[in-house]
Amino acid sequence: MSRIRFILLGLLVICITTLSFGQPSKCTNPGGGISLGGTFNVTPQQACLDYTSSSSTISVSGAVGNTGGALTNLGYIFDFKEGDDIVFPTTSQTTWTVSSPGVYWILQGGNENSIAYVTCKAVEIIQTEAPDFTISQCGATSITVKFLDTPKNRKHGKYRIVWGDGDQSFSAQVTVWPHEMAHTYAAAPASPPQIEALYTRGSTNFVACTSTSPVFLNGFNSEPRISELEGLSGGTSSKITMVDGLAGSDYIIEQKPKNGSWVDTGKKINRANSSTSANETITGLDGTKEYCFRLKTVDACNNVSTSNEVCTIVPKATIVSSKIAKLNWNSPDPNVTRYAINYSESPSGANPNTGAPNTPTETSYTFDALDCTKKYNFGLTAYLGTTPADRVLIKSPFVLVDPATTPKFEPKVIATVSVSSPTLISFNVFEPNAREAKYIFYRSEGGSTNFTKVKETTENFYNDQNVEPEKQQYCYKVEYQDQCGNSSEPSPVFCSVFLTSNQPNTLNWTPFVIPSPNTSPVEYYVEIVDENGNTQSVDLTTDITLGVKAQIDNILNNPNALGKAKFMIKAVQRVPLNVNGSIISWPFTCNSNIYTFITPAQIYVPVAFSPNDDGNNDTFSAKGRFIVTYNLEIYDRWGNVIFESNDIDTGWNGTGTDGVTPAPPGNYGFKIFGLDPAGQKFEKVGSITLVR
Template sequence: MLKKLPSVRALRLWLMESGVKTNGLTGWLSLALGLYLLLGSPRFVQGQNVCANPRFPGDFSVDKAKICVGSSVNIVGVPANLISAQYNFEYDGKSTIDKVTLAPTKAHTYSTPGSYTIIQSGTGNGAGTGTIFCKEVVVLPVDQVKFTVNVCSGRRAILVPDGSTLGQYDSYEIRWGDGTVERKTRAELTNQPAHTYSNSGNTVYTIALQGVYNPPADCKSTVSQSTPISLIGAATQPTISALKTTSDNTIDIDYQANTGIAVQLYQKVNGAYVSTGKTSTGGGTFTVQTDAKQVQCFQVVTQDACNSTPVKSDEVCSLVLDAKAANKQNNLSWQAYAGTATQFRFYRIRRNGVVNGQLTSRTTTTYTDANDITCGTQYCYSLEATVGPTTITSQQVCVNGINDGTPGDIEGVVVSIENNRPRIVANLPAASLSSTFTLVVSRASGSSGTYQQVGTLVNQNSFVDESADPAAGSYCYQLSYQSACGLSSKPSEPVCSVFLNSNSPKGIDWSASSPFTPSTVAEYIVEVIDSVNNTKREIRVSSNTHLDLTDADLESQTQKYRIITASSDGTVSYSNFYTFRSEVKIWLPDAFTPDGDGMNEVFLAKGIYLDQFRMTIFDRWGEVVFTTTDKQQGWDGTVNGQRALEGQYLYRIEVIDQTNLKTVRTGGVLLVRSKR
């Protein structure tokens, strides 16, 4: 068909816009010329479908209106009086008949799917020359329908189609490989059909799938096939044959299951079993990273792609063994076996790999090995439990044997602050002293604190606590003596460092806890270290724990002190150093009378511990009337040599003291002149 032409009115408007006058004969000639040019221009010529409303219709039929790619369509039913008929089997629907390549052939094979127009051109059929007739043919694709196969227990297979390859097929034919052929609709195929094989042998099967078109196409896709599959029998209960703890965080689990059966390991967490994510097929070993110092429980569970009901093994739990050495014996303990109790048979205790004892009660949780224990010899134990077909083995634990008398008590301890750290010295128990021993040092913050181990000493009796800060408070210590065989004395009586600080503006204070055992405090001596020349003097204060400082002591703004504690047997202990700092002091009058009578003539600041000084005087309007950095100089009540007016003035005094701290004082002073 020709493209729809524009109206004459529109053409006239176009010509007017182009500057062509349309009135009169000249205008109409111009319009006619425009129409000619417009209609005759090649860009307005468009091909038409000659199949639509042919002047002389022909006639024919095809043997199939729908075929598959690769199939042929044949022309049939051509009227006898239609002569010189020729055909094009892939008419494009827009070319004129004289532009179409025609041939007398009546059969054609299509290689590409789609919808095609067959055009017939001839003469006769009761009409003149140029008869035209067309028919549509649909060519369908024959692409493979892809799929995978899940093999499940119970000799079942599930076909899982690839939904993107289902195509336009009307149904799907499954050949299961054992002679069974099933036809499925699209919905049935999407639901993943399953097949159970009756043959009980070890036959390997190949499954085939083909898409099928209904008549008139009546053709099929190319066949897709699975890889050969081996069937799996019905799942039986899997078994955990061994569970062994190999380290503080590793457990190995040996298991058995049917050949080809997939299994998954589950672990009990907060009372419920959850998947560990570890899977395998048949038998093997799972290695689990977990807190093996706590009892851990497991199950092996069957699983397959068909969501068959899982079969679970019996619950199997680990064993955690603890061993402690005592004099002439080693004591073992554990938690009663927590797995399936009905199959419990016995415990075995192994010492250095050899069975040392056997217990038949599941609820027994202790064992004592007193068989020839030698001091210093290492003994390594493991605990086994036999539960049905399962052997559970704990991690091996080792202790050093003890065969010795209990050590005597530590005879005396002293703590003193030296080089700004507590140093503890112990008098060892002479009766049981051996060439190899260990001192265990425990510490508490203050006399009411909880003791915690802070260090050990091997073959030494003096310990320096590097982690303590004596200026922060008093620390108390206890020591215990361990012999070469690991036997310990009872902890010593506590000793506490003397802590010096200040609880009042003019005094120092120190803690009263004793730094000696078994001696007691006889007296305290206050050591005074001169802050200028570093000389020392001592003040004996008997049993007092407070010292008031005299004015003489406060002549320097800072003074260093230390407490020397003397015991009744003459032993001494030193406290921390403490520097006492006095606050800067400034005295100022609230009024002065610069009237020449010789009394109270100057406004002067007085103080102690003043190092740097600045005083500024302001009038009521905030103007500076006087300033000085000389602490001996005051304001005489003049401004620029003239007598200042009576009244209130403001001052600001800034002081840097002997410890380099800044102090600022502000206030008001009244200038008064007496009447004469």
Template sequence: MKRTLKILRVHSHYILFFLFTFFSKGLIAQCTFPYTSNSGTFTVSQIKGCAPLQVNICINSSAPSTCTGGESCDFIYGDGSDEGADQFENTYTEPGNYRLEIIYPNPAPSDFIDIVVTDKTAPEFEVYACGGNTVRADITDNQYDNYMISWGDGTDVTIPINTADQEHTYANTNTRTITVQGIDNNALDNCATASTSFTPFTSLPTPLITQLSVIDNSQVELNLSLADNIFYRLEVQVNGTGNFNFIKTIESTSTEEIIDNLDLENNYYCFRVGAVDLCSSAITYSNAICSINLSLAVNDGFNSLLWETSDPTGMFDLARKVTTENGSSTTNPYLQFTPQARLADDSNLDCNIEYCYFLEADFNGGISISNEVCGIATSSLAPDSVSDMSISVTDAGIQLEWEPQTQAISNYQIRSFGSLIANVEETNYLDVRNVGTEAAVCYIIVSEDECGNSNESKEFCSIYLSGSIAPDNTISLDWNDYNGFADSVDFYRVEKFYNLAPAGTFNSNTSDFTETDTNPNEQIINYQVTAIPRNSNLPPAVSNIITIIKLNNIYYPTAFTPDGNGNNETFSVKGQFIVDYQLQIFNRWGEMIFTTNNPDEGWDGTYNSSPQHEGTYVFNLRAVDLAGQEIERSGSFLLLRR
């Protein structure tokens, strides 16, 4: 490495050294540095410092040579760098212990001095806030002989190692940067500095424990809200009695702390955090928050919960988590209890289902969360029986639908007239065995829970509708009272159809209905009855559909008198709802003397325009009505003339 001669800027006698070197050959410059070599022939600017360390050399008057011009010297710096004559400066870039040696010309005496280069890091220190805008600095470092503290407001202080903590008071609460530099004796102050930002406090803020969570039987987790640069201590009280005792100090940067080695099966613990003013020893305490120890006992038909803690400032919120085949769900809060409560029972359970619980409570602004306890519910109590059933008769079969139970039911057995017809998990079933039934069909539903307990409903029967029609088209409907609704039937709705097209709706408070249909164009009438429940949450029950066919009422006279007086002049066969018609008339010899396809056309007593004789004649009728019924009639009648 090439060495260059530098003009030194420390003192004026350094400059004289070089002036004498260049202008007074043979003379020795009268310059000096603070540190003298072993034999006193030269001095150096530094003997100790951090890397990189620059060392400059002055040759004293007692030296055998000026080491300039033709009196060259060998400079050996000991760091493995290029070495040669008349090199009065070297920079040590690596930490280590080096011997700087100068070998003078013949005769060749030599002289040396030891150089120490360190790699010391920035000093470690901590600052703590006190009240009254005061800061306390704690130098925890022991690398250096001395430390200079710059308080950031123009004030500095230098203290030796292991000096007591330093305090400084600021004029206001403005944020400052505090810097600490380590300085060794007889060393250059070129080592790294450490700094931190600091905001003074007029008074220390109150810390807060935001949450306490029980992890297991030996650990809790505390979540904290702390201010920077404050000395904190954590304290504990057992079972809410006695003094709070010190556990440990807490870093102001901590947001959570795990406290272990606890006996949470037999005790509960209350915690608080103190903000310590190290200048006055005053302590500002946080809220006190206590763990909640929750236990569970699974009983026949109910779960008992018991907990231990101090009274919170708010209600206890009990959360419940239910795990089923479809996943898990948590209700929080599920129940709430007063601060003095310590016991609760939960009977709203389904058999063989796992229930988990935990408690939450507010302790002066911090939430305490208990341990979680779980148990599988068991019961010997029979579930509620099905009390509401809707039965509807459809073209596909009889549809059953019932209200789900408040308990969890694993299986429903469907029985009909003593026989088991199905096992289902749903609350509906289509009985395809019964299509077009001619009587009411009855069912019993057996509810069974996960524990094998069962309960049988009463017998529910479908609505069976029947009807009849009188010759005057008076229609009478009758059906059995529907028994499927616990709150009974509000009313029955009778729906009327002409060939399945809506034709009217009637309400009835009884299980029968009568009407006379006078529509001359509709022969086919359908009826269906719907039971409307008083409980509007239930679907209605629907009967079978019946078909009523009005009579075609075929009639004819036994005699007619075609004598021109305008009365009873023709013979015809009449009826209602006729869509296809053929009438034939025969004389006594079997000869057909008249035929027509028009129901409104009658025989006038002639044949080939000739009046026929009085006597007996025979007719034959073939017809079809609106209902598709084929009609065949035959008979005899008299032709009379007056």
């Protein structure tokens, strides 16, 4: 058969053991004619489990009968419990692996001299654990280790501390908790102590197991340090992460409003030996205010020490336009080495990304890809320190940006109004990125403050063709909307540069204004315009008036001059723009209307002439400049017209109406009339003497 039931074979025995607590009853009174007797060895009798081992192997050996003889039908039952049957396998198992702590019973059975015997022994599996303790330091050379009153520690009997300077200490059997062990070094310790818990057994308190000394992961004999400060719940909470410091020691968390006074938060932070860090969350903060935090401790000598001071970041988001959101914040520390911006779509968290300002000291960030149908979460991280030993992260709470619920967008502040022709003005709105969904343009005339809507369009410019820019000034405003219908504030007023003359030989014009901040003074280029529309710059000024007599005279002295001197103003305003991360002074240009100085027709006539074919003063003709149309009439004494000409180069040769018969000498009347370059009529009436 595969199993031998000792009850049937009469092989039952009763256990004899050094441990009685929890012993199964069949180990002391097996019954059924089975006797107690025999013995065997268990190795080890106490086994230890620690963080390096998950199991322990138990061995049995040296089995003998009740009278010391050998046993037949020898077998063992491991982990024998109350209520178990005494059933042995056909093969004798002599080892057993245990992975959980506790007291286990082993039953041995066998026959000696045809009598069945059983006996039991116990084995204890002890799970060792590093003790719970705190370390306090008094000055640089004295430390006290306090073993706390915890269930874990109450399993320990004694403690051993290797102080790290060649000395070690053993405690007596601990019966009162908490228990303290102190040591004074000759100099500040260079390494942490090794602290072991001893598991004692028996009346002699022999050491059955020893715990592995806890590893001080960092910060023994060093000041605590806040390594991370994270804003939560819109800034109403702050999570503080501590590293370094004495493991197991309580550190008081203090806070203050930035530039305020320190107060105790009532919370403490404590880093366990098994952890490199610890954290605690401070609640009840005002999310609109900045706070600073530090850790404080008082050692056994009442010496106060504090950690580094770390302050929160409170970012503020502004929707500048339908495409642009701007994040601004105050620097939490002058030693910030860089910032990073984290953002994603909310609440899905889609499309996460990270951007960074251009320089470590810049405290603003512009996001230029808003979609008004989506919401966004923006967070900011500041980095302090350059090595892991001094690095600090400060994380702001997330800021929700919802373009669809924003108040009116900021207005456009960069635009130009330029005269393109005598009947056309172009109003152009500067867009550094994509155009808005819709623009609404408004216009006023002649300096009026009454603006009328003139056009709605998807284009960022308006070509106004219903204008007379040489007669008056035109001003414009613009509003815009995104695709969700959110509107902007009206822009400032942008006006054409209106060029005129308030006194002879002087140009006057209205200023060119771009209300964007940090603009430079406007440069006005005074340009001459020829009859073909070509321009030539003749002067540069930052004023809005200029005397141009010399320029006019120079034009009129040209033999081909038509009595007109045309001028135009080209205004240049430089505006600082961020182009690919660099600030560039970008020139914006507009043209004024053309203003024309017109010189009246100039006519010169002789008082007499002698048509005798001597080649000298043989005809009566006028000389002049700036004449567009010309007419000459000669009258006899009775007022009859005897000669006409509409060519200034064709004069009267002193003949009668037939153009052949010489007219008698004497006085004749004349009339010269026509138009000058301005279309003005001119007329000159007088008399001429014909000499024969």
